[in-house]
Amino acid sequence: MNNSYLSILDILVTNERVPCRFLHDLPKMGFMDPSAAEDDLKAGATLDVPLWLAENFNSSCRIPLLTVDLPKIYKDAYREILNADACTVDMQKLGQHFYELGCYVAKHDIKGETFRQRFRMLMSASVSSDSIGSIQPLSASERKRAAAAAATERALSGWLQRGDCPLTTANMVANHRKRKRAEMEML
Structure with missing residues (x-):
């Protein structure tokens, strides 16, 4: 995905919550977990952020502070549904920015088969406008x-x-063919 500071779409996509597991204790960060009773966020805590x-937690430190898990719409259970017949899936239920978010989390093992199947379907339906409604x-x-x-x-x-x-053959192409034919006849 093309990251752009001023892109509204990019802001909306990166604001989507993804499940993360913290690898280290983070002092004074307990407020991030509403169920935490302590001031510190403990290693192993799982939160949607x-x-x-x-991405900022991992890029601003020398060691990674958390691991990003795939959102449920990209996990194996949904992948099986999408692989069975991606053209019948209600994409609004999976998220308005399914493909864009997928581009961000693709580094966490996502295949693009859904897009290929639905892209073919969209292109064939675009030939007649009444097909897109169906x-x-x-x-x-x-x-x-x-x-x-x-x-x-x-x-x-x-x-x-x-x-x-009307489309016609360019003179250069027509002359090139004649020249080739003349060369072939000379052999």
């Missing part, structure tokens, strides 16, 4: 891509139907 905070609810990025694909398809159809500028 925003992705930006988890697809399961789409994530925000899928809606954006489907709208762009449908607009491109309409523009191409309009251009092809216009017919005022």
Whole structure:
């Protein structure tokens, strides 16, 4: 994913909470765990923290302070569902930014098979606008891509139907073929 300080999408995606397990005791950080009775956050504690905070905890220290676990929508149980038939899954239930968050947590072992299956489905549905409505609810990025694909398809159809500028072979290509044929006849 293209990290950008000013990107609203990037801010929304990195604000998603991911499960993390702390590797060391963190003094005076007990306030992060609402169930903690102590002032210190103990090693082994598991919390859901925003992705930006988890990445900052690890990048600002010499030793990693926590491990980021995969969110449940990227774990094996969901992966099996998505591998069975990704085209029938309601992507809004999995999250509005499923692919973008997946790009961030991909370093934690995620395969992109879901995107490939649904991308093919979106592209084939973009040929007719009524097909897109019949697809399961789409994530925000899928809606954006489907709208762009449908607009491109309409523009191409309009251009092809216009017919005022037919495609012809360029002179350079035609002359090149003649030259090749002449060389072949000489052999």
